[in-house]
Amino acid sequence: MKRFFVLFLIIALYSCTSEKKKTETAEQWTALWNGKDLSGWHSYLGTPYQVQTDSLGNTLTPFGRDNDPLGVITLVDTGDGNAIRISGVAWGMIYTAQDYRNYHLKLKTKWGEGMHSPRENGPRDSGLLYHGFGVPGSVHNWMDSQELQVQQGDMGDYWPVGDVEIDIPSVLKDSIYHIYKDNAPLRSYYFAETLKTATHDSLAKRRVFKAFDAERPHGEWNDVELIALGDSSIHIVNGKVVMRLFNSRKRSTQEKLDSGKIILQSEGAEVFYKDLYIKQISEVPGKYR
Template structure:
């Protein structure tokens, strides 16, 4: 009897270890803390001025978007059905930035933004959706996007879909956590544990992931992706 119990316990421990290893293998760090391996930079000004410096650097083990010149840091790989876990903060003046999901055609909007759905990180607006030549829907669309006749996904249209909460962000200078979950045609966003947006019927279901340089300095300590 004791032998059976010992075998059962050993089997359970082996299975648990394998399950834990499988779970860990589903999660990858998109930022390795050392360099920009796995990413590429798309900054229009760098095309025009060969002397222009990239706004994306590594500093003290952090991925930093300096904000200028404006553009995007884009993953080399395409992702679908995942949870993206990001820790970020504005170390100085508050400003604008964002995480773009399902990014595809570069410079599709204003000669700058890739075709994508932006999850806004702008100070006091974290969690807004911005439609960039792609679309996503939410409940009570007119309340959160404005009059239907103004909706659109290109220049001059109402592309912003306001988030659901106020005061989900931490104080300026403190770290914030943003989680973006993409499953099929739905996108959910949490900021510091609050569900701040939930969209459905996204016109894109996969693509690259991009971080913005959009005028303000932003530090990232974690950019982690878990396959779902």
């Protein structure tokens, strides 16, 4: 009887601990995507890259919000869970209906095989945009936002999209570009007006290379995390911090930019996203400080 009672206590304690862990997990992480449909998200799509007329010669206009005649955004069973498939045929995005501030976001992403103009020969490209604001489609079929680059071989890089600016510790990588380096002097990066002339100077003001390559081989799932706290952010790829960014702001007004939409890009390549979770935070998690 005594042995039975002890065993009962052990089982009861294990059960309580297990339930507590489940509860804590549920309280900490919230599904950003429900795995079944695109509730809580919107899409905005342009036309296929530089395609201005259809086969009958009719002028094409951007497909716009929540209109996807080519099935660019679909939900698929990948064999290891449901995922959002973005074909990349038309440039655009899906974006959250809600704005988010002070959060830790995590997701899984992997490349498909489809490659479309102007990415027929690579590199495969997409992006996790954050602090999105403004009119959908106003910036190359996206919206003003900061970008954690999701591009083959460049996962974790930074790009500004539209009316944004940010400071990043960086050093020269070569004669043009800069690369992230912890504790290096801060440099400001923004969407330079001279981009229209595609000058080296404009590109150098826009792109910052991540500290090192942490991406997994083609076809494997990558764990991408974004920590956005106040006007600072951290880019994390497969558990490794590849960049820290500071003083996020709107370029035109220098107003602090610390909240907005979360966005996944369609940019000429087939890509899959799944297991999107978000957690509200008041400080940077210990392992990433």
